[in-house]
Amino acid sequence: AQSVTQPDARVTVSEGASLQLRCKYSYSGTPYLFWYVQYPRQGLQLLLKYYSGDPVVQGVNGFEAEFSKSNSSFHLRKASVHWSDSAVYFCALSARDYAQGLTFGLGTRVSVFP
Amino acid sequence: GGIITQTPKFLIGQEGQKLTLKCQQNFNHDTMYWYRQDSGKGLRLIYYSITENDLQKGDLSEGYDASREKKSSFSLTVTSAQKNEMAVFLCASSPRLDTEVFFGKGTRLTVV
Numbered sequence: 001a002q003s004v005t006q007p008d009a010r011v012t013v014s015e016g017a018s019l020q021l022r023c024k025y026s027y028s029g030t031p032y033l034f035w036y037v038q039y040p041r042q043g044l045q046l047l048l049k050y051y052s053g054d055p056v057v058q059g060v061n062g063f064e065a066e067f068s069k070s071n072s073s074f075h076l077r078k079a080s081v082h083w084s085d086s087a088v089y090f091c092a093l094s095a096r097d098y099a100q101g102l103t104f105g106l107g108t109r110v111s112v113f114p
Numbered sequence: 115g116g117i118i119t120q121t122p123k124f125l126i127g128q129e130g131q132k133l134t135l136k137c138q139q140n141f142n143h144d145t146m147y148w149y150r151q152d153s154g155k156g157l158r159l160i161y162y163s164i165t166e167n168d169l170q171k172g173d174l175s176e177g178y179d180a181s182r183e184k185k186s187s188f189s190l191t192v193t194s195a196q197k198n199e200m201a202v203f204l205c206a207s208s209p210r211l212d213t214e215v216f217f218g219k220g221t222r223l224t225v226v
Binding site for chain 2: 095
């Protein structure tokens with residue numbers, strides 16, 4: 001069975017500072033990996049995805065993530081956050097032999113203060 | 115691009131009531147999903163459907179029914195609402211089971 005762990009439930013960061021959100025996964029094969037963002041009273045929106053190739057993938061709004069097979073990780077980064085980046089971020093995995101679609105982590109709530 | 119429309123946005127029901135949530139997508143995606151989102155518990159899959167008239171149970175299907183009579187629509191029924199239940203129900207769709215999923219804005223359920 002596969003799983004996704006986001007070890008930080010909440011992260012607080014100052015505007016203009018860098019941000020890293022951690023995501024660890026458990027899966028015997030090579031997964032497809034995703035980061036989603038959820039703003040208040042909204043559904044989830046895709047930030048970026050990794051299928052194969054370059055382990056560093058670029059997403060929207062200056063976000064990027066790095067896949068590491070050896071560490072079973074897919075950490076999300078942003079060089080300089082804005083107050084509008086305050087949201088909940090979900091890491092998700094697609095295990096190609098799993099018939100129920102994506103497996104999601106519990107999310108990390110990010111609060112950006114001026 | 116496309117959009118997923120969920121109705122209603124807010125739903126208040128009474129204990130024991132049968133409640134129906136509706137979802138429409140214009141992506142022309144084959145696969146559709148219903149997730150329940152509770153604070154601190156992430157997203158839990160209730161039902162999914164890989165094509166019209168197909169229904170598959172997720173981990174949280176007990177207490178729910180679903181219907182996929184058209185490719186573009188997927189409805190969810192809470193068969194007997196539980197008192198003090200509060201959750202957000204998210205509808206989603208994707209081209210296949212292993213690709214990215216697109217979400218609607220959710221239906222917020224409150225049971226009094």
